[in-house]
Amino acid sequence: MKRYFPHILSALLLSATGCKKDSDFLNVQPTSILTPEQAFAGPSQALSVLADLYNRQVDFSSLDGGWVSFADFSESFPSENGQTGIVQRNSWDFGAWGTWDYGYIRHLNLFIERATAAPALSDSDKKRFLAEARFLRANYYFEMVKRMGGVPLILESLEYDFGGDPTYLQYPRAKESEIYDFVISEAEAIKNDLPADPGEKSRATRAAALAMECRAALYAGSIAKYGVNTPQVSLPGGEVGIPASMANGYYTKALQAAQEIISGSAGTYALYNRKPDLSDNFANIFLDKNGNPESIWIEDFKLKSGKVHGFTVANQPRYGAEEEEGGRLNPSLNLVQAFEKLDNTFAPLPVADADGNPVYYENLLDIFAGRDARLAGTVILPGSAFRGRNVDIWAGYQLADGSIITGDDRGAQKELPGTNTPVQVVGFDGPVNAKEFTAQSGFYIRKYLDPAPGAGSRGTNSEVPFIRYRYAEVLLNAAEAAFELGQPGTAAGYMNQVRARAGLVIPLDAADITFDRIVHERRVELAFEGHILFDMKRWxxxxxxxxxxxxxxxxxxSNIGEAAKHSTQPYALWPYKIYDPASTNNGKWIYKIVRPAxxxxxxxxxxxxxxxxxxxxxxxxxxxxxxxxNQ
Amino acid sequence: MQSRYHHTSYFLLLISCFLLSGGCKKDNYDPPAAQLTGRIVYNGEPVNVEYNQVSYQLYQFGFGKVGPIEGTFNQEGVYSQVLFNGEYKFIIPNGQGPFRWKQTGAGAPDSVTINIQGNQTLDMEVTPYYLIRSPQLTAGNNKVTATCSIEQIITDASARDLESVSLYVNKTQFVSGADNIESATLSAADIADPDNVTLQVTVPAMTPAQDYVYARIGLKIAGVEDRIFSPLVRLDL
Structure with a gap:
């Protein structure tokens, strides 16, 4: 018996563990992956899946995507030495601005399929989630068609059968017009499933769907109308290019969608008008998160949540900045001079009189007086302040004989003639050629720049949102669509609302509305909001x-305010202080137009x-x- | 025990050294050595364009996925490419260059088959829309004066209008719309006689000063983005 004991014992032990079937023993649920059933087990789980899909939307410019996405197109000068390629190359890559994320499309399709099938979601939750996912999908297809033209329109998740022949998964490109039609029809289909809630900014709402529809229809309309000017930019299959006959249909849809928002049927939106100073008011559109009536759909950020951005760190005025950096985006003179005068006329900034003599200014800001309030709301001008501190932008002293005394570092000191104490001869914000983070164009950007304490420090960053659709753009879309449909009076009505908010209170009448006006208004109102490339492309x-x-x-x-005015290099406007103790001009300012070196x-x-x-x-x-x- | 372990690791190191030194030869191909070069010509006459703007593509089939070897012509319309021996197809994509490249019936660019066996020179025949004839560029009194006549080459249904003629002057020998210190442009409406076009520019001050400039005439054709140029000349001021 003793001899058999170990065998019996081991047999017992084996049978004891063997109770569990092998398949059960090996089948361990992973703790880091949720099954579709778990992911759609309730509305909060489904919402967190959706939050990831929201986060993967693609914007042309994004505040957490780096300041460089706002640079380029001669609208600004990049004041960081690693990015000077933007102003030194002679053309853009054919691949520039491309996007082709069918992984994202697949995840959106899977979300729609799984949420539709999920038994644990209530009908009302399901309806909203599905509408949101369809909105995100349509908005991404819109982003793709803007950049790539017609793309394969995939509306279901595709599975490979591992049969060795993938041809059944190969879809051709749809027509460009078909993608725009899809975006428009999706917006129409989902708008009533989305809440008409102007307080909801970061999730899709009825107004967001309509704003997307309005912009998409406008883009399609203008490609149809203005595509005739570039017959080479088309493909025989319609993957690129839209027939001119379709233009009016699209413009009509754009106007309808815009009017649906304007009429208030999607909730009450209005132009932001909370500050008495019109420039501060304009800058505040992008800062105010407290029930902002203008923003329709935003990419939101929140301090201490992990989703913050360093736009203010990168672009704050360098002098007195919270970090040893800033000043990267320098709006160009090309853009600054495009802001019109309060009498609705265009003029270059008066640096010289008719005889070519310099104009002397008592204060730095005087040269910009009497202009569109959006100028000072978009751009930090020399002589103005940010966060209560004046910027120090001036390029040097000019002596009586016209010679210049300046330095090659921020706030450099030199002796002036007839003195032997060194004094500051250039601003702490520059401009100094090739000195990065200074205002090399003479200007800093103000849009999105967060005045909150700490926003300019890397450890805190900023929670200013990026506005994807806003009410003023809807008004401008409506104005453009109405103009193209031969209703200049209606167009003037919409445009005047946007202009009045900018201090341009002399209304334009129907006869004043021209194509050039439409182009100009969008350029100055929507500067640095990711529009200029797509606007210029569609026109x-x-x-x-x-x-x-x-x-x-x-x-x-010359020709300021003309739509097709060429703008290939960013120019700068540099202030100089006069040093001429014998003259009445001593201590006054002159300006020089220069091209940054x-x-x-x-x-x-x-x-x-x-x-x-x-x-x-x-x-x-x-x-x-x-x-x-053409590639 | 310890020493034997040491032994093994030295041995392994030695083997990997051998493998590394031997691997270079075995695994790798020789670099491509055959140079293909040539220029774009019309009836043997060189066609001048802007550097880095007019592109061509070379395809080689039989290696799985197909993608082109891309390159651009230089100012004189010269291309050159170092390749492996083998058969290639050369095209100029649609919409490139101030000329017409032959097309297939379907409108795709037709290809030239090139069989590379060692260095080869091959000029590519194209049909420009216009040509700049007898360009005369002279300098004096800090001014550069250019005269030329313009000959329309393509006159059939695909003929295109002239848009403008420009004279470009630069400090360096890269001379084009993007690279110039001064230019003068005459739009088509202002050209009274295409056989006698005159342009003049005043050369601005240059830093550092130099007593010569490079110049050439560029012709813009409506609906075609690349300009055709006259040969580059160096002018003493």
Whole structure:
């Protein structure tokens, strides 16, 4: 018996553990992956899946995507030495601005399929979630069609059968118009499932769907109308280019969608008007998160949540900044001078009188007096203040004989003639050529710059939101659509609302509304909001505005306000202080128009840039994808 | 025990050294060595363009996925590419260059088959829309004067209008719309006689001073983005 005991014992032990079946023993649920059932077990779980999909939306410019996404197009000078390529290259890559994220599309499709099938979600929750996912999907298809033209329209999750033949997964590109039609029809289909709640900013609302529809229809309409100017930019299959006959239909839809928002049926939105100073008011549109009536859909940020951005760190005025950096985005003179005068006329900034003599100014800000309030709301001008501290932008002293005394560092000191004590001869904010983080164009950006304490420090950052759709753009969309439909009176009505908020209180009448006016208004109202590239593309103006030719000062200062005025190099406006103790002009300011020394390239938008390159990998994997024109 | 372990690791190190030194030869190809070069010509005459703006593509089939080897012509319309021996197809994509490249019936660019066996020079024949004839560029009194005549080459249904003629002057030998210190432009409406076009620019002050400039004439054709140029000349002021 003793001999058998160990055998019996081991047999017992084996049978004891063996009770569990092998398959159960090996089948351990992973703790880091949720099954579809778990992910849709309730509204809060589904919402967190949706939050990831919200987070993956693609914007042209985004506050957490780096300041560089706001630079370029001669609207600003990049004041960081690692990014001077922006003003030194002579053309854009054909691949620039491309996006092709079908992984995202697949996840959106899966969300829609799984949420539809989820038994644990109530009907009302389900309806809203589905509408939101469809909104995100339509908005991303809109983003793709803006950049790539027609793309394969995939509305269900695709599965590979591992059969060795993937051809059934290869879809050709849809027509450009079909993608726009899809965006418009989706917006119409989901708008009533979304809440008409102006207090909801970061999730999709009825107004967000309508604003998307309005912008998409407007883009499609203008591509149809102005595409005739560039017949080369089209493909025989319609993947690029929209027939001119479709223009009016799209413009009508754009106007209808805009009017639905304006009428208040999607909730009450209005132009932001809370501050007496019109420039502060304009800057505050982008800062005020307290029931802002203007923003429709935003990408929100929150301090101490992990979702914050360093836009203020990167772009705050360098002098007195909370970090040893800032000042990267320098709006160009090209943009600054485009802000019109209060009498609705365009004029260059008066640096010289009719005889070519410099104009002397008592105060730095005087040269900008009597202009559109949006100028000082968008740009930090020399002589103005940010966060209660004056910026120190001036390029040097000019002596009686016209010679210049300046330094090559921020706030450099030198002796003036006839003295032997060194004094400051250049501003602490520059401008000094090639000195990064100074105002090399003479200006800093103000839009999105957060005056809250700590917003300029890397450890805190900022929670200012990025506004994707706002009411003023809806008004401008309505104005453009009405103008194109031959209703200039209606267009003037919408445009005057936006202009009055900017202090341009002399109304434009129907006869004043021209295509140039429409182009101009969008450029100044929506500067640095990610519109200029797509606007110039859809009007087929991009290859004329960025034509690759060098720019002279006379090019710069003539034809301001003209839609097709070429703008290929960012210019600067530098203030100098007069040092001439014998003269009454001593201590006054003059301005000089200069081209920053680092600007050596010109912006050249080639016809092949109208639609971004679809790379060889994609086209090899799916031979049905046709190549973009002119590349 | 300890020493034997040491032994093994030295041995392994030695083997990996051998493998590394031997691997270089075995695994790798020789670098491409055959140079293909040439220029774009019309009836043997060189066609001048802007550097880095007019592109061409070379395809080689039979290696799985297909993607082009891309390159651009330089100012004189010269291309060059170092390749492996083999058969290639050369195209100029649609919409590139101030000229017409032959197309297939479907409108796609037609290809030239090139069989590379060692260095090769091959000029590519194109049909420009216009040509700048007998360009005369002279300098004096800090001014550069250019005269030329403009000949329309393509006159059939795909003919295009002239948009403008420009004279570009630069400090360096890169001379184009993007690279110039001064330019003068005459739009098509202001050209009275295409056989006798005159342009003049005043050369601005240059830092550092130099007593010569480079110049050439560029022709813009309506609806075509690349300009065609006259040959580059160096002018003493």
């Amino acid at each position: 087929r103006l991009a290859h004329r505005v960025w034509d690759g030719a060098q720019m002279s000062v006379s090019d710069l200062t 680092l600007v050596t390239g010109t912006n050249r938008f080639r016809l092949g840039n109208y639609y971004s390159f679809i790379n060889d990998e994609i086209r090899s994997n799916n031979p049905k994808i046709v190549r973009q024109p």
